[in-house]
Amino acid sequence: MAQENSRLGPAEVVAAAQSDGKAHLLLACTGSVATIKIKQIILGLADYQNLSIRVILTASAAKFLTGENDEQPSLAEVRAMPNVDAVYLDEDEWGPQPWRRGANILHIELRRWASLLVIAPLSANSLAKVAGGFSDNLLTSVCRAWDTTPQADGTRKRIILAPGMNTQMYRHPVTARHLKVIEEDCGGPDGWIEVLRPISKALACGDVGDGAMVEWGVIVAGIEKRLGLTRVEGGAP
Template sequence: MSQAGLSVPSPAASVASAINDGHIHVLLAASGSIATIKLPLMISALQRHSNVRIRVILTKTAAKFLAGQSPEQPTVESLAALPNVEGVYQDEDEWVESGVRGAQILHINLRRWAHILVIAPLSANTLAKMVHGMSDNLLLDTVRCWDTTGQIDGKRARIIVAPSMNTAMWLHPLTAQQIRVLEEDWGAGNDAGEQGGAAGPGWFEVLKPIEKRLACNDVGVGAMMEWSEIVKVIEKRLGLS
């Protein structure tokens, strides 16, 4: 690609160039929930750690909540402008290079770059797809190629998810079954690990939703954990003061 006659690296190449930059890397993702509007608050809170760099993945539905529809709804552009954000990625950034051998692949490079992946919010749809191994967008591609053993990238980074959905969705037996997979089959436990490393046998941590009045006016469990509490978990898992 080129811009004003200058060569511009692809998204995947840009990520690759920063893998060994000496910083702590938080890969922050959002799927389709109104709680996506909390992203800038989490990002801004992490600005107090000068060594933290953030890259963001948005699903198509998550991006729909970031169109400046109201004063509380930021824009994708405003996320990208925050000083500790090095990139905001959507599905169209995935395959911008030709599919030839040796070409850079964005979801692989994001996995290599990340010391932790935090999906906040995690929608019911993305939860279901993730548990069943589907990979039909950039976020799910990244989850599906995660180095769950640490034998490929030399680090066992964990994935933290903060579900956000309607109360009836959260109480549905399918949701309970899917959460059991994350906690019991893939679970990492709750102990802090070095740069997001899994402390238990797995690599997943679930931050359970809270009870409140939801955007749809239902009252019950299903709202994403308070953004400030999610930040505290990120800081603890990464060993940040």
């Protein structure tokens, strides 16, 4: 992992990295056990040397990264993974220096920096927030500030959502409404959001049914497609 400049605040560091010539992946996890799949997603992109990854973890997502076994990485392990230049928690929005007028704002700088935002997993709670336009943490602030026109950033950048939740949460009529809002108002060929619908499998809670996040390989393939990453046979990408 590249070492960030500790003399600058998080927002200033992101602003300084805007024009580094790399593809920029903003990878976010929310409060679902599928957060532990972040390891496979990042390692699935490890061969791309011209890729910079910045990770956002909600408070609930961070609780799954305890490093108890090989499947469940620690926060320190995620920070040290290939191409990961930073991991952000909610408190990074406001620190470490006190807020001052005219200072860089982290959620705005992350939006400007990102070539693509991927939220995998997207919990039922965070799905509701995205659909309703809430912006009460770092991740949802990035989503709400996304350039949908695109007038600010000059290009329409994509968001990929990979929901992951309990079967009954997924089958709840409120979830259906939230997905309908996102897919009809923000998706399609003229939109900016792509939803990777959950699959059916045995869930961590013991239930068997739909609601599980798609396999990590599908997410990696979506990232490769949207960022135009290509593998060179017999050599590094």
